[in-house]
Amino acid sequence: MATAKSKGTIETPLDGGTFISLQKSSNEGDLSMETKLHLLYNLQQADSKIDKIHLLRGELPLEVQDLEDDILGLRTRVENLQTELKEVDKLIAQKKIDLENSKTLIEKYTSQQNNVKNNREFDSLSKEIEFQGLEVQLADKRIKENTLLQAEKKAALTIALEALSERGIDLENKKKELESIVAETAKEEDELKKSSEEISAQIDARMLAAYKKVRTNARNGLAVVTVRRDACAGCFNKIPPQRQMDIASSKKIIVCEYCGRILVSADFENE
Numbered sequence: 001m002a003t004a005k006s007k008g009t010i011e012t013p014l015d016g017g018t019f020i021s022l023q024k025s026s027n028e029g030d031l032s033m034e035t036k037l038h039l040l041y042n043l044q045q046a047d048s049k050i051d052k053i054h055l056l057r058g059e060l061p062l063e064v065q066d067l068e069d070d071i072l073g074l075r076t077r078v079e080n081l082q083t084e085l086k087e088v089d090k091l092i093a094q095k096k097i098d099l100e101n102s103k104t105l106i107e108k109y110t111s112q113q114n115n116v117k118n119n120r121e122f123d124s125l126s127k128e129i130e131f132q133g134l135e136v137q138l139a140d141k142r143i144k145e146n147t148l149l150q151a152e153k154k155a156a157l158t159i160a161l162e163a164l165s166e167r168g169i170d171l172e173n174k175k176k177e178l179e180s181i182v183a184e185t186a187k188e189e190d191e192l193k194k195s196s197e198e199i200s201a202q203i204d205a206r207m208l209a210a211y212k213k214v215r216t217n218a219r220n221g222l223a224v225v226t227v228r229r230d231a232c233a234g235c236f237n238k239i240p241p242q243r244q245m246d247i248a249s250s251k252k253i254i255v256c257e258y259c260g261r262i263l264v265s266a267d268f269e270n271e
């Protein structure tokens with residue numbers, strides 16, 4: 001896990017529109033600073049619990065999406081292979097007819113050769129026989145080639161159909177798993193979302209915007225953290241004693257100079 005190191009390992013970059021700009025102008029409005037900090041802390045607690053629920057669902061929504069994409073791709077592959085197979089079948093059937101026709105012609109010309117009047121007619125029929133002989137060879141070659149192709153495509157089709165059926169079963173299982181997790185946590189998530197919205201409504205717009213910005217930039221979704229073991233609970237960098245006292249007094253917004261998160265008293269955790 002991450003521990004206190006150097007300033008080089010800051011995970012949330014400091015930038016405009018974060019809590020820093022609020023440090024100076026934060027005493028406006030009706031609410032006391034302590035109340036404002038409590039609201040922010042409570043908002044963070046609700047949002048972190050929602051994050052945890054989403055973490056529980058983990059990769060499942062993505063896995064379901066991936067499987068659905070796979071199935072779509074496999075269906076297209078199966079359709080294409082079936083179309084190609086039909087073409088090959090048609091071609092083989094046609095070549096078989098061609099082959100039979102050529103053979104019939106060869107028989108016909110051979111018998112005609114017995115009744116010719118002169119050498120010229122005989123030679124002419126010989127040429128036809130020779131030509132049809134080549135046609136027979138060619139048709140035979142095409143039939144053999146396409147029979148191989150047919151076998152390849154049939155094998156590919158079998159593999160695609162098996163994969164399609166496997167993915168279909170996987171998808172059903174993942175969907176059931178996801179649905180059951182969603183069902184288990186849906187009520188809790190709804191309540192947390194409602195609570196998050198209610199708290200948000202009490203926080204002024206600029207502070208809420210800063211909260212959202214820092215939260216989005218932080219990998220762990222934390223924008224408001226406590227001081228733990230003399231360090232920021234967000235980035236684990238040490239906080240000087242004087243600053244810790246300021247934080248404990250809850251009189252103003254104190255932002256971690258390393259990660260830009262708002263620091264609140266550890267006492268908040270117990271309230």
Ligand SMILES: [Zn+2]
Nearest residue numbers: 232235256259
């Ligand atoms: Zn920090």
